[in-house]
Amino acid sequence: MTDLVGEESGRPCEDHDASVLLVRTEETISAVADLARRDPDATVPAYAVDTLQAAVDRLRVGERYLRRRLAESGGAAGPDAEVLALLVRVQSLRLVISEAQVHRRAAVTAELHRSLTRLRSGLSMPDLLRQIPLELGQLGFSRSLVSDLRGTTWAPRSAFVHYDESLAAALVEVGSAIPGRIGREVPETEMVRARHSVLVRDAQNNPRIHRELISLADTRDYAGAPVVVHGTVVGLLHVDRYDQADAVDSADRDLLGLFADGVGLAFERARYQERFSALKRQFERQITGIDELFYGSGGWNAPAEPADPQQIEQVTHPYLSGGPLGELTRRELEVLRHLAGGATNQDIADRLVVSTGTVKTHVKSVLRKLGAANRAEAAARFHALTRPHPA
Structure with missing residues (x-):
């Protein structure tokens, strides 16, 4: 049985402030590129950036060029005012983006505590499978997948896709029909054998991944983590930030690892509760039988x-x-x-x-x-x- 969750829950994935920062970055890099065109010995590509991390990387390239240009222009005439102004603009923008990333991660850390508290509130196993993708949406991931692991085979059980419930259903359906296999997909094999979270870049050009799921979701980068219960990997978590102003990075990978640890504890609690309830029902039947036997x-x-x-x-x-x-x-x-x-x-x-x-x-x-x-x-x-x- 599959449990699906979709767009009705989870926070919006778009970050309008981040979108503004991306636009400002493109404008700034374009200005640096225009300046570099007048320098026959330098080239600063001016292409679109789609994530905050990419923006930081491009600004660093521009900053290195401007610093070199400023050093070369020093002399009796003093530093080039145009280059100096553009360097200040680049540095200021990079600082603002870095601060935005720090604030986002601080907010996500606080949300992580709330999410794990909700998962430890006595939910049953079916309820946990429905709730986990929603909680990952609360942590800011636009898409998430929860799979169980049986032997060497892993298959999705529930999914969350912001604003696209049909894709969530399709991911579970396709993943169940064509399950993954440990030993065939490298990232998932590493998760299970090393029992730690992973970060996958450029998934479209990676031949050792679950091709059907990656193609269906048009996934570029994703993070994954194992769910461990009593020392055994029982499931896998996958997340990405599709169509967002930021891509998954090492911080997201570590965050997902912490979340997966909490999920493992929630699973242990749910299983203990199920076993306790079963033992209680068995005890009640035995007591009733003894009453009828003796009285x-x-x-x-x-x-x-x-x-x-x-x-x-x-x-x-x-x-x-x-x-x-x-x-x-x-x-x-x-x-x-x-x-x-x-x-x-x-x-x-x-x-x-x-x-x-x-x-x-x-x-x-x-x-x-x-x-x-x-x-x-x-x-x-x-x-x-x-x-x-x-x-």
Whole structure:
């Protein structure tokens, strides 16, 4: 069964401030390139940049050229004012972009703590598989994929694609029909064998990746991390920043690794909860069977505790051996006593340490054996039968 999540959750992937910075970078690099055209010994390419990291890289190239040009122009006439002004502009813009990246990472670190707290809130395994891609969207990734690992085969179970739920469904469908294989795809093999996160550049030209998924998603760069539970890799996480003003980088790879560690702990918690619930159900069935074995064929000869604490405990109850309540098992008598005291099914379940379903079964049996139409009538009969007889 596949669990899909789409565009209704997660934060917008576009960063308008980053888009402005990219435009400013292109304008600045173009100005540097125009200056370099007048220098026969220099070339500064002026091409579009689509990520903040690419912008920083291009600005560094321009800065190196301007520094060299400024050093060469020094002399009696002093530094070239045009070159100096452009150098200040490049340095200032690079600083602004670096600060923007630092602020984004600080915000993401805070969001990471909130995401992991939500995943540790007692979710079941199916709920975790639905929630994990959404949380990765909250961390700023525009697309994410959650896969399980069985033996040497990995296949997607859930996905998130911002503003494209159909692509999320297609990724899971294609990945399930054509699962990946450890030993064939290099990045995933490294994740499983080394148990650490990876960063993949230029995926379109990488022959050792999951070609069908990469082609379908038109993925350029992506990060991946293993999910480890009790020392065993049980799943894989993949993310990218498609159509965003920034590409995944080493910081994103490390962030994903930390998130994957938290997911592993959440999986451990969910599995413990499932096992505990299964053991509790098994214990309840065993207790019910023991009750029926020892008390189902005859009455309970010991008197029940009075529903009202003010009643006299020394009163004898001959009805327990031959009266209407003699048909009840010990557990049914306990349930009836609490019921007569005004307890709800949940109250009774808590007191007897059983499930509400077990209590409902006992209540139905009590009503049938007493010939009572409802809980109120059963309580009234209990009080009437347990009322102390005059000497």
